[in-house]
Amino acid sequence: MAPPAIIAPSILSADFANLGEECSRTIKQGADWLHVDIMDGHFVPNLTFGPPVVVKIRSHVEKPTQRYGKGTFDCHMMIAEPKKWVKEFKKAGCDLYCFHYEAAISSTAAESPEDSSELKTSPRELIRYIHDQGMLAGIAIKPATEVDVLWDVLDSPHEKERPDMVLVMTVEPGFGGQKFMASVLPKVEALRERYPDLNIEVDGGLGPGTIDQAADAGANVIVAGSAVFGAKDPAEVISLLRDAVNKRSTGKL
């Protein structure tokens, strides 16, 4: 059994010339969260946008009134220096700051050696820091990263060091519209078996054709970019994704 479905359309596939409207419409169409992909051209070979754009779209979408509530900005930070941007993204309106494990532990986490003590951080410390800034914390792993690296944070005796969500990437991060990698699903199964109440997010290639496999594995937070923004009827796709997860998590619709 998994927690209830949370559907988080990725605005990477929205019309960037019309982003505010696209975001508020998607929430009206039934989305719970908005998945905001931040790419820096270093951690991934693509660039998206930074805090000023998040500020603008925030003004089109009401802040959630509760933890994990409707309108949560789920910021997927595909950036080489995750600690550096925590405060800026909090100020911009981010609710859930999801960094990559690989970036946090990388020796390239700081641009210059003088910076390194300030910017290098362990995943546990970074989660604590994100919580101290008043955001939910997520930790993401790329397809090649073993799930075992997450036990350290998930089993921390300190609540502030434990993530509120784990993101298992189902494509190589960097671009929307890629093919779903079913080969990573055993990681979701292993997480769900150990942590029945954990929010487990999957991201990349999710849509009506792949949701059943992800839901069977135990994922409950579903990111979908092209499947939602490219659909004739986005509301129908959002509801189909939700039903597929809830059928498994509650046993009924």
Ligand SMILES: O=C(CO)[C@H](O)[C@H](O)COP(=O)(O)O
């Ligand atoms: O993090 C991402 C890419 O790195 C996106 O969130 C993801 O690819 C969503 O797009 P789609 O649903 O079209 O695959």
Ligand SMILES: [Fe+2]
């Ligand atoms: Fe993403």
